[in-house]
Amino acid sequence: MQLHQFTDSAALNNDFAAKLVAILSNAISTRGAAYLVVSGGRTPQALFQALAATPLAWENVTILLADDRYLPTDSEQSNERLVKATLLQQHAAHATFISLYAEAENAFAAVPAILPRVASLPTFDAVILGMGEDGHTASLFPCSKQLAEGLADTAPAVLAAEPTSAPFQRISLSKVRLLDSRHIFLHLVGENKFPVLQQALADTDPMQMPIRAFLHHPSVSVDVMYSPK
Template sequence: MMQLNQFADTQALNAVFANRLTDILQQAIQERGAAYLVVSGGKTPQALFTALSQTQLAWDKVTVLLADDRWLDDSQPDSNERLVKATLLQHNASAARFISLYANTSTAFDGAPQVLERVKNLPTFDAVILGMGEDGHTASLFPCSEQIKQGLAADAPAVLAVAPTTAPYQRISLSAARLLNSRQLFLHLVGANKLAVLDKAMAGDDVYAMPIRAFLQHPVATVTVMYTAN
């Protein structure tokens, strides 16, 4: 199920989104003593991360991890981990605990078991922020990859290695089942082209052609779409 929220511009979206995430994390800390936030990389969330990093919150009780990453160490410009450390894990949020999806192995397939050990026993996430590509991929669940059926399977492991054929680098990704195990699911979209992709995703039902459908059309989970054209 999908709930679409449209905003006039990115500044308005980020202000509301940062406040909402802060409330979710604060409630988690009050009720369970800890909060778990999953974020996505790329250009879209950078301003949101900067705003969120300055919010008043017991960040030392928050655990942050990525929905996916390229198989690169955090010295590389294309590393999502590098981006998160430079934008979100700053200011007040520098006190948060971060779980890396990278291991020092030559391939993501070799490193996936190490990453799985870090992630497999985590509790239900409090909030997951997804992105979406032009091809309908989310996290690193690419329709072009041989691993897509595994990544969308109900019994998938929490973490899997992915080798997309239409994007650079091997990837490490949380599975759809692990991402869906969250109290709140968000899809963060900026740009008129993304609304067109969203409309296409809602118009069909083949999850392997557009993996974002596994979330948007899930029979139980609700995905809150935070969207602006500007």
């Protein structure tokens, strides 16, 4: 784990956007394509806007979410709607987006339609994770009955989850699919997130705090991008 601290989110976003553009550009020049996994919520919106304003061969970039609430994609609380409104704009409007939504009776019934979209993708070039105050990341929640499945090394690329401490069923990439990335970032903004990070680093049990599965992984280095405001 490498901690990068910034005075404010503007400084963080400038540095983070530059890092991501360099990673994506290198992937395109080396392999002809780049794959970026992002997280939803309020924290990354300014970062998304900075990326969208940056010239890049976006037509060679594929973007998908680490997780989403199982809601119609036009819902106010859909991460897909957020990404389309903030990231897939300007230059980045030319990127390819892979949805984690399929119409079905519920999230669990939707997985068979969504799974092939993600399972067939190559190693990601960058994954941007977030972290809740309970230590969850993506939709790998400590309160979820599906957590052990999501953390298993034999897990499918995508699974459904039903947290008890947060609304809505979820569709989430599994730990093993998220770890299959050349670069993994943890994006944290707010003074309240730093004690949670310290708690996550102080022990290794991912069933209590799922972010630990990434922070303590023996062969993966996570770059933590942190600003107190």
